[in-house]
Amino acid sequence: MPEGTPTIKDVAERAGVSVTTVTNVLYGRGSRFSEQTRERVLQAVEELGYRPNQIARSLVRRRSNTLGVVVEHFRGALMGNPYYSTLLDGILAEAVQSGYQLKIIALERPDPEHARLSAEDGSIDGAILAAPLYQSPLLQWVESCNIPRVVAGSSPQDLRAACVDVDDEGSVYAAVKWLIDLGHRRIAFIAGPTNYWSARQRERGYLRALHDAGITPTPHWIRRGDYSTLSGRQAMELLLQVRPAFSAVVSCNDWMALGALETLRRKGLLVPEDISVLGFDDVEAAAVASPPLTTIRQPVREIGITTARLLIQQIESGKPSTEHVIFPGELVQRDSVMPCSPEPPDRIKPRQRIRPRRRRC
Incomplete structure (x- = not known):
């Protein structure tokens, strides 16, 4: 030697x-x-x-040592959306650790035939479908494709393929229940776009928590946005017109919650003294918001790592998997939530209030 x-x-x-x-x-x-x-x-x-033993192994095994990441609506997904960049960072970290490289398969529309031709041409050993939209045609391709595959960021219960996701419904359910335990009974919700699996599941968690607490939500307590800060501002404008007034609002993501904070600040309402605000995702801006945003953290990078690991296990073992790995969300308590104020905000004149003590209704 x-x-x-x-x-x-x-x-x-x-x-x-x-x-x-x-x-x-x-x-x-x-x-x-x-x-x-x-x-x-x-x-x-x-x-x-x-050193080139990775090349040698690929020749022996007839593999490319490449993982494909399929992203639909590519431009909208990766431009200005930290979820996808963080997810890819986790996927890449695990891939490199295991001797694989990545190939991004960018689709401008969810075309199963394009995905099949791009992913099943022998250039990749397995495919990751990154956060597909609700009822995306690509989910049908995932179930029928001829290579190992894993879905990241979406977890339909009837999906016949491995997937890794956060517990969207359970996380929001627990957060709303926590607000109820703090004395809040009138809880509004800024919902996300219905073509996102995550938005649908988070709304289900909100409604189920109210139902289990014996609270009937007013339809006007729910306003829908598109996950942008602007839509959060607009949703809060509409919610503030609702009577009876609400004491807390849960937003389907942090960006809409940050927009809601802007509207409340502009209207002269105090957070959390008048209205408590809770988001979802724990983006970097949440910690430096005014006030710092209480939110639900989802482990996006860990989801990426686990997704790549599951895929590589299928490739190495030659055994397909339909395992569903669901991470719990983590409630991150900051300064935008407090126990319910004794007076609803519509009875207090803006900018002329004394900050109340923290106590339950």
């Missing part, structure tokens, strides 16, 4: 061939060598721990 880092010459000597033959085998150049010679070279590469 040679000392130090093995070289291509060491591989050639171990295999009993020329350096040129080793190069040709590793990089697939030419065909003037037998299968036995090829196997001797690859065995020498493995035994010596020669």
Whole structure:
């Protein structure tokens, strides 16, 4: 066994061939060598721990050592959306750790045939479908495709494929129940777009928590946004016109919650003294908002890591999986929520109030 880092010459000597033959085998150049010679070279590469052993393994296993990440509505997903960048960071970290690289398959529309042609052409060993929209046609492709696959950021119960997600419904349910325990009974909700699985599940959690507490929500307590800060501002404008007034609002994501904070500040209402505000995601801006936003943190990077790990396990074992891995959300308590104020905000004149003590209704 040679000392130090093995070289291509060491591989050639171990295999009993020329350096040129080793190069040709590793990089697939030419065909003037037998299968036995090829196997001797690859065995020498493995035994010596020669650096291109990843190439050698891929040749032996007939693999590309590449994971494909399929993203529908690519521009809207990756431009200005930290969820996807954080998810990809986790996927990439696990892929590199395991000796794989990534290939992004960008789709401007959810076209199953385009996905099939791009993902099943032999260039990738397995596919990750990143946060597909609700009832996306790509989910049908995922269930029928001929390569290992995992869905990240969406977890339909009847999906016949592995998936990794956060417990959207359960997390919001627990947060609303916490608000109720703080004395809040009139809790509004800024819902997300209905074409997102996450938005639908979070709204279900809100409604179920109210139902289980014996609270009948007023339809006007729910206003829908598109996950943007602007839509959060607009939703809060509409909610403030509702009577009876609410004491707390839960937003389907942090960006809409931050927009809601802007509207409340502009209207002269205090958070949390007049209205408590709770978000979802724990984006970086949540911690530096005024006041710092209480929110539900979802482990997006860990979801990415686990997604890649599940996919690589399928690739390495040759066994398909339909395992659903669901992470719990974590309630991050900051300064935008307090126990219910004894007086609803519509009875207090803006900018002329004394901050109340924290107490239940």
